Amino acid sequence: MSGSLFVNPFHFSTMHENPGDMLGDFYTHNFEKGRISHDSMIINLGPQHPSTHGVLRILAELHGEYVLRAEPILGYLHRMHDKMGQVKTPWQFLPNTGRVDYLHPIAWNWAYVGAVERLAGIEVPERAEYLRVIACELNRIASHVMWWGAFVLDLGGVTPILYAFEEREKINDMLQIVTGSRLTMNYMRFGGVCADINDRFIKMAREFIPRMRERLEMYHKLVTGNVILARRITGIGPFDPDLCYRYGVTGPCLRGAGVAYDTRRAEPYGVYDRFRFDIPVGETNCSMGRYMVRMREVEESLKILEQALDQLPDGPIMAPKAPKATWKLPAGEAYFAVEGARGKIGIHLAGDGGKSPYRVKLRAPGFSNLSLFAEASQGTLLADALAILGSLDLVIPEIDR
Amino acid sequence: MNANELYESWRGLEAQVICRHEFKKTGLTCSAVFTPSQVVTAVRKIYEAGYFLEDISVMQVKEGFLATYHFDSTANPGRVALRALSPEGRFLSITSIYQGAEWHERESADFFGVSFIANTNPVPLLLPDDFQEAPPLLKAEKELAAMVDLKLFGENPEIIDPAWSSLVSPVKEQKEEGAA
Numbered sequence: 001m002s003g004s005l006f007v008n009p010f011h012f013s014t015m016h017e018n019p020g021d022m023l024g025d026f027y028t029h030n031f032e033k034g035r036i037s038h039d040s041m042i043i044n045l046g047p048q049h050p051s052t053h054g055v056l057r058i059l060a061e062l063h064g065e066y067v068l069r070a071e072p073i074l075g076y077l078h079r080m081h082d083k084m085g086q087v088k089t090p091w092q093f094l095p096n097t098g099r100v101d102y103l104h105p106i107a108w109n110w111a112y113v114g115a116v117e118r119l120a121g122i123e124v125p126e127r128a129e130y131l132r133v134i135a136c137e138l139n140r141i142a143s144h145v146m147w148w149g150a151f152v153l154d155l156g157g158v159t160p161i162l163y164a165f166e167e168r169e170k171i172n173d174m175l176q177i178v179t180g181s182r183l184t185m186n187y188m189r190f191g192g193v194c195a196d197i198n199d200r201f202i203k204m205a206r207e208f209i210p211r212m213r214e215r216l217e218m219y220h221k222l223v224t225g226n227v228i229l230a231r232r233i234t235g236i237g238p239f240d241p242d243l244c245y246r247y248g249v250t251g252p253c254l255r256g257a258g259v260a261y262d263t264r265r266a267e268p269y270g271v272y273d274r275f276r277f278d279i280p281v282g283e284t285n286c287s288m289g290r291y292m293v294r295m296r297e298v299e300e301s302l303k304i305l306e307q308a309l310d311q312l313p314d315g316p317i318m319a320p321k322a323p324k325a326t327w328k329l330p331a332g333e334a335y336f337a338v339e340g341a342r343g344k345i346g347i348h349l350a351g352d353g354g355k356s357p358y359r360v361k362l363r364a365p366g367f368s369n370l371s372l373f374a375e376a377s378q379g380t381l382l383a384d385a386l387a388i389l390g391s392l393d394l395v396i397p398e399i400d401r
Numbered sequence: 402m403n404a405n406e407l408y409e410s411w412r413g414l415e416a417q418v419i420c421r422h423e424f425k426k427t428g429l430t431c432s433a434v435f436t437p438s439q440v441v442t443a444v445r446k447i448y449e450a451g452y453f454l455e456d457i458s459v460m461q462v463k464e465g466f467l468a469t470y471h472f473d474s475t476a477n478p479g480r481v482a483l484r485a486l487s488p489e490g491r492f493l494s495i496t497s498i499y500q501g502a503e504w505h506e507r508e509s510a511d512f513f514g515v516s517f518i519a520n521t522n523p524v525p526l527l528l529p530d531d532f533q534e535a536p537p538l539l540k541a542e543k544e545l546a547a548m549v550d551l552k553l554f555g556e557n558p559e560i561i562d563p564a565w566s567s568l569v570s571p572v573k574e575q576k577e578e579g580a581a
Contacts, residue, residue: 025530026524026530026531027524027530030522030524071522074504074526074527075525075526075527075528075529078527078528080537082512082538083512083537083538086538115428118425118426118427118428121426241475244453245448245451245452245453245454245475245499246448246453246454246498246499246500246501247454247499247500247501248453248454248455248456248499248501249453249501250453254475259475260475261475261478266473266475266478267424267428267478267479267480331546331550331551331552332427332551332552333427333551333552333553334426334427334428335427335428335429335471335480335482336428337428337455337473337480344455344473346455346456346471348456348458348469348471350460350551350553351551352546352550352551353550358460358546358551359458359460361456361458363455363456363471367504368454368456368501368504371500371501371503371504372501375500400527401527
């Protein structure tokens with residue numbers, strides 16, 4: 001074996017040597033410094049615990065069953081999308097956007113193509129705008145339904161997620177026709193969309209709308225009215241608007257706090273200004289409020305879907321001057337935001353006229369929403385803290401990016 | 402307080418440059434450049450005006466590190482941006498005003514090696530705690546672009562601090578009197 005290839009097998013173990021009196025790793029040690037009570041217990045929730053949605057880790061200082069303070073530890077699913085955005089051309093980076101948030105990839109597609117189109121001044125054909133809305137809203141319903149199942153699973157109800165998957169599969173069947181994939185979809189292109197919908201898609205979507213409405217009623221009968229659910233989440237984790245502003249919380253969490261703020265209305269993009277839909281706000285600002293907001297948003301998305309299918313114009317699906325793969329992004333700066341299922345997705349894009357963007361910054365709504373958890377969970381019961389965590393609707397790859 | 406009133410208030414807050422932008426083209430309504438210490442005062446003002454923090458986006462340019470703070474309002478939608486330029490990458494934390502900024506600042510510190518003084522928990526956020534390599538988003542000297550080339554300051558920037566007139570495009574300087 002040559003000297004340069006020799007790897008010291010003890011290298012990593014010596015680097016991370018635990019002196020023995022140190023509890024846990026670097027983050028636990030750091031968390032330990034802020035200990036409030038001398039007889040409290042510090043525990044790790046995750047990073048592999050199923051109740052924390054994948055690979056989120058939360059350090060919590062507990063006194064009995066009460067959370068004195070908690071701190072989410074991120075980075076276990078970090079892939080450095082910002083760097084990939086800077087070293088790849090916009091075309092090469094586009095599929096990455098579908099991998100940021102696996103539950104609402106189409107909204108991330110839209111945020112990125114929107115930022116590029118805004119910077120380059122590309123006009124999108126009308127039909128493509130409608131197709132974007134149709135795909136995005138279908139995907140939003142799938143995301144909300146999936147959240148509903150996972151949230152109830154967090155709280156101990158195992159059955160509903162099986163129902164949720166049924167709806168999600170139906171939506172995936174439709175989205176598969178146009179995107180070719182069922183998870184990390186990549187539907188949008190700079191200047192349009194990659195595929196037109198066909199008669200089969202339209203038939204399936206038309207059938208899906210009344211079916212989903214019926215299913216929602218069933219969801220409410222099955223879960224919303226359930227006394228265990230009501231006791232677990234009503235009054236738990238109240239967010240007031242000021243708290244949301246301080247942490248940059250958006251989406252259903254902000255609307256749950258009673259603020260009717262939706263990017264689709266506040267800074268209309270695409271053709272969203274042509275649809276009639278309401279912005280549901282929470283009647284109570286607790287986890288139950290956020291639950292109801294998401295359930296009502298599914299209804300609103302169905303309304304938008306219905307109108308979009310009715311109004312769908314004929315025409316091309318790609319702009320005639322859509323950029324080719326060798327195309328260079330012009331110099332300048334643009335920020336484009338869309339309403340994702342979890343809140344405001346933002347792309348801050350800067351170009352210097354080179355092959356790849358000068359800077360791509362991804363604003364993930366879940367990142368801001370989760371940052372509030374440390375404050376919201378203070379003084380709650382551990383079980384309630386998990387209810388709050390579930391009500392935030394976390395998708396870890398989006399938070400870690 | 403809407404974006405226009407904020408724009409006017411920035412003159413009294415010792416802004417270095419203030420600019421209006423066309424929302425359809427840039428996604429911003431207006432922006433201002435402050436010194437890294439003065440930006441905290443401007444952020445306080447924005448918080449009192451009811452804005453929420455969208456993100457903090459640091460960019461490495463020829464002149465140093467440019468931190469851009471994006472805000473939006475639920476009552477008066479329209480994104481505003483505050484910027485601060487620090488040649489050595491030292492900023493003041495705004496976590497005392499927007500607690501949500503803690504993570505954004507830690508993320509920027511991870512990616513660029515910049516520091517936010519008085520951040521409430523200045524440890525790595527997304528990168529490993531024992532990450533030994535250079536910050537991943539730092540660019541090589543020859544890749545760096547000047548702020549002028551990135552067209553960050555809109556059509557008619559209002560240059561208040563004369564030191565900034567060379568950093569903002571000299572062509573746009575003449576139009577400045579018309580806007581003022």
